[in-house]
Amino acid sequence: xxEVDLLEGVLSKTADVxxxxxxxxxxxxxxxxxxxxxxxxxxxxxxxxxxEAGSHGRTYExxxxxxxxxxxxxxxxxxxAAGVVSGWKKYGFDREVxxxxxxxxxxQVFNMTLMEYLTHGWDLAVATGQPVPFTEEEATAVxxxxxxxxxxxxxxxxxxxxEIVPVAEDASAMDRFVAFLGRDPVPPMAR
Numbered sequence: 001x002x003e004v005d006l007l008e009g010v011l012s013k014t015a016d017v018x019x020x021x022x023x024x025x026x027x028x029x030x031x032x033x034x035x036x037x038x039x040x041x042x043x044x045x046x047x048x049x050x051x052e053a054g055s056h057g058r059t060y061e062x063x064x065x066x067x068x069x070x071x072x073x074x075x076x077x078x079x080x081a082a083g084v085v086s087g088w089k090k091y092g093f094d095r096e097v098x099x100x101x102x103x104x105x106x107x108q109v110f111n112m113t114l115m116e117y118l119t120h121g122w123d124l125a126v127a128t129g130q131p132v133p134f135t136e137e138e139a140t141a142v143x144x145x146x147x148x149x150x151x152x153x154x155x156x157x158x159x160x161x162x163e164i165v166p167v168a169e170d171a172s173a174m175d176r177f178v179a180f181l182g183r184d185p186v187p188p189m190a191r
Contacts, residue, residue: 003110004088006141010114011048011081013133014121018044019074020130030127031178031187032120037127044120045069048080050099051113055087059098084113111145118142119181122174126190132174139173146180155182 001009018041026038035043046067053060070076088110096103099112118134125132155161162182167175175185 001137001141003093004085006138007088007110007114008081008085010117010121010134010138010142011084012078013138014044014117014124015074015078015081016133017121017124017128017130018077021124021128025128028127029189030123031183031189032123035123037124040120040123040127041073042067042069044117044124045073045077045080047116048077048084051109051116052080052083052087054097054099054109055084055091055113057087057091057095057098059101108149111142111149114142115146115149115181118177119183122178123183126187134174136173139177143173143177143180146177150181 021037021041026036026041028037030037030040032040043064046062046064049062049067050060050064093106093110095106097106097109098104099109118139121134122132124130150161153159155163165179165182165184167179167185171179171185178185
């Protein structure tokens with residue numbers, strides 16, 4: 001599977017999970033401690049706009065942290081995700097990409113996008129009792145990219161990522177991925 005196909009698959013499945021969230025589930029907790037389901041959907045929706053702009057070489061002028069979704073968050077996400085994919089197809093990887101006011105290597109931004117939506121797609125699926133839709137191939141590919149992208153200094157108390165959670169050697173690729181990002185592969189809401 002090529003890079004853009006990987007991204008397209010992860011984004012499409014994340015959109016499906018968003019679409020599967022019921023209105024009565026918005027206040028449920030998620031494995032992402034800072035967010036309930038509704039807040040996580042807003043976060044996902046705001047950041048896809050940042051990544052869409054960046055993939056086209058633009059800077060997002062809005063405030064992703066205060067994004068508010070309309071009546072159909074899944075449709076909004078799908079539209080922005082299609083823009084992300086088209087940006088990577090059109091402009092490729094040999095460039096710097098603007099994200100949050102600075103330019104970063106394209107490969108790093110691409111990897112961050114994959115990590116963001118594989119993680120938060122998993123968060124939403126687990127929080128709302130939906131099947132986790134991502135394949136072992138997708139999780140393995142994104143885990144490899146996460147190892148190359150996420151340095152230790154971004155982990156720990158007050159940081160964006162928790163410490164790596166130990167898992168069994170025979171754990172699934174998805175469990176190894178979320179554990180690498182500092183999440184318990186079997187969070188309390190999934191027990």
